Amino acid sequence: MMHKAEFQVVFRLLQDKSNTNLRYRQLAAAAGVSVGSVNNVMQSLMEKGYVVEDGKKRLLRKRTSLLDRWTRAYADGLKERFFVARFTFLTPQVKECWRDIRMPENVSWGGEPAAALLDDYLQPERWDVYVSDNANALIATGRMIPKADGEIYVYRKFWDEAGTPPVVVYADLLAMGNDRCREAAERIIKVIGY
Numbered sequence: 001m002m003h004k005a006e007f008q009v010v011f012r013l014l015q016d017k018s019n020t021n022l023r024y025r026q027l028a029a030a031a032g033v034s035v036g037s038v039n040n041v042m043q044s045l046m047e048k049g050y051v052v053e054d055g056k057k058r059l060l061r062k063r064t065s066l067l068d069r070w071t072r073a074y075a076d077g078l079k080e081r082f083f084v085a086r087f088t089f090l091t092p093q094v095k096e097c098w099r100d101i102r103m104p105e106n107v108s109w110g111g112e113p114a115a116a117l118l119d120d121y122l123q124p125e126r127w128d129v130y131v132s133d134n135a136n137a138l139i140a141t142g143r144m145i146p147k148a149d150g151e152i153y154v155y156r157k158f159w160d161e162a163g164t165p166p167v168v169v170y171a172d173l174l175a176m177g178n179d180r181c182r183e184a185a186e187r188i189i190k191v192i193g194y
Contacts, residue, residue, distance in 0.1 A: 002073035005037035006044070008158065010070045013051075014167050017060040020051055032158075064194050067167070075175035082158060085135040088150030094143045095151075098127065101143045106132035108164045110155065111172035115184045118169060118191055122184040128172055130157040130164055166192045
C-alpha cells in the first residue's frame with residue numbers, strides 16, 4: 001500500500017517522466033508534499049529500480065509496472081479518501097445529455113464520462129466528478145443535486161491542472177473492476193503513451 005506522499009509523488013512522475021529531473025523542492029511543490037517526503041520516495045523508487053541515475057539525470061524505468069502499482073493503490077482505498085458526496089442528475093433527460101452540462105471552473109468529469117470524452121468508446125453507466133473546493137459547485141450547473149444514493153460520485157481533486165489527467169481516468173476505469181471498463185482503460189492507456 002502506498003502512503004499519501006508516495007502516491008502524490010508517483011502521480012507526478014507518471015504524468016510526465018521528465019519530472020524525475022525536477023529539483024526535490026520543485027517536485028515537492030508540484031506534489032503538495034514536503035521535500036523530505038520527496039527524498040524518501042525517490043530513494044525508495046531508486047532502490048526498487050523505478051528511478052535510475054544516469055550521470056546528472058534521473059530516468060524513470062519500469063514505468064508500466066509503476067503505473068500498475070499506483071493504480072492498485074488508488075483502487076485499494078486511496079480513491080475513497082478523496083470521496084466528498086453523491087449527487088444525482090436533475091432529470092433523466094439531463095442524464096442523457098450529460099455532455100452538454102457546462103461544468104464550473106475546477107470541476108471535471110472522471111472515470112467513465114472522462115473516458116467517453118477522451119475516446120468516445122464507452123457509454124457511461126456511472127459518473128465520477130472531481131472538484132477542487134466543495135461539491136456545491138455542481139449545484140451551480142442547474143443539472144445536478146445532492147442525493148445520498150445518487151449515481152454521481154464526487155471526489156476531491158488531488159491535482160491543480162484543469163481537466164482530469166488520463167492517468168487518473170485510467171485508474172478510475174480499472175477501479176470499477178468490470179470488463180467494459182477494463183477494455184476502455186486499455187484504450188485510454190494508449191492516450192497516456194504506455
